[in-house]
Amino acid sequence: MKMKYLFYPLWSFVVAASPAPCHTRSEKPPAFILAGDSTTAVQAANGGGWGNGFLSFLRDGAWGVNKGHNGATTVSFVKGGDWATVKGYVDSKKAEGYEVYVTIQFGHNDQKPAANISLEQYKTNLENLALDIKSRGGTPLLVTPLTRRSFTSEHNASDSLHNERLYTIAAADATATTYLDLNKYSLEYVNAIGNTSAQNYDLNGYGADMTHLNSYGSVVFGRLVADLLLQKEKGLEKYFTPNETLSYDLQHGIAA
Numbered sequence: 001m002k003m004k005y006l007f008y009p010l011w012s013f014v015v016a017a018s019p020a021p022c023h024t025r026s027e028k029p030p031a032f033i034l035a036g037d038s039t040t041a042v043q044a045a046n047g048g049g050w051g052n053g054f055l056s057f058l059r060d061g062a063w064g065v066n067k068g069h070n071g072a073t074t075v076s077f078v079k080g081g082d083w084a085t086v087k088g089y090v091d092s093k094k095a096e097g098y099e100v101y102v103t104i105q106f107g108h109n110d111q112k113p114a115a116n117i118s119l120e121q122y123k124t125n126l127e128n129l130a131l132d133i134k135s136r137g138g139t140p141l142l143v144t145p146l147t148r149r150s151f152t153s154e155h156n157a158s159d160s161l162h163n164e165r166l167y168t169i170a171a172a173d174a175t176a177t178t179y180l181d182l183n184k185y186s187l188e189y190v191n192a193i194g195n196t197s198a199q200n201y202d203l204n205g206y207g208a209d210m211t212h213l214n215s216y217g218s219v220v221f222g223r224l225v226a227d228l229l230l231q232k233e234k235g236l237e238k239y240f241t242p243n244e245t246l247s248y249d250l251q252h253g254i255a256a
Contacts, residue, residue: 053222
C-alpha cells in the first residue's frame, strides 16, 4: 500500500492537544514504573505487553520496572496490592535521587461486563491514580490502551477500545496530566501494515493471541511508547537508546 506518515507529521497537533504542556525535565536520571494490565506486563503464557520492550531502550543511569498485572482493572490493581507496590517504588526511587515517572494504562479488562466498571468510574479511577502519583512527587503518564489486532479486513482493525481511549484522555484533561495516545497510533500502525503482518506480534504464535504481544512485539510497541514519550517530555532523549530503523518503520507504516 502507499507509504504514509502515521503520526510524526501530526506531532505538532498531538503536543498542542495535550492537556499538559511539554515538560523540560531536571538533570536527575529518570525512573519508570509501569502500571497496567497484561498489555503492559512481562511476557508470560497468558499475557505480555509493551512494557519490557520499552524498558529495553533505557540507558545512561535510567531505571525501570514493569508492574503490569495480567487481568488487572483500575479497581483490582488497587485492591490487590499492586498499586501499593507502585507507590513504594515512587517513594524509594525519589529518595534515591531519581525523577520518577509512572505510566498508567488500563482499559482492556475494565470494559468487560464482568468487571462492572462504568466508563465514568474508569475515568474517575484513572484520575485518582494520577493524582496519587502527583501527591507523592512523581509524574504520572496516562497511556491510552494498546489496540487489539482483530481485523474485519486486511487493513481495518477493530476499534474496540475507542471509548476507553476517550475517557483516558478526559481523565488526563481533568487532572492536567500528560497522556500518551498509544491507542490511536498503535491502531493506525496495525491498519497500515495490515492483518497479515500484524499477527507476527501475537503471543504464542501467529494468529494465536491478537491482544497480547510476543517479545518482538513488545520491542516494536515499546518503541512506539518511547517515541510518544520523547515528544512530550523534553530532555529524556539521552536516557533512551535510539533505534532509527524501527522508529522510521513506525512513522511510515512499514511492518517492522
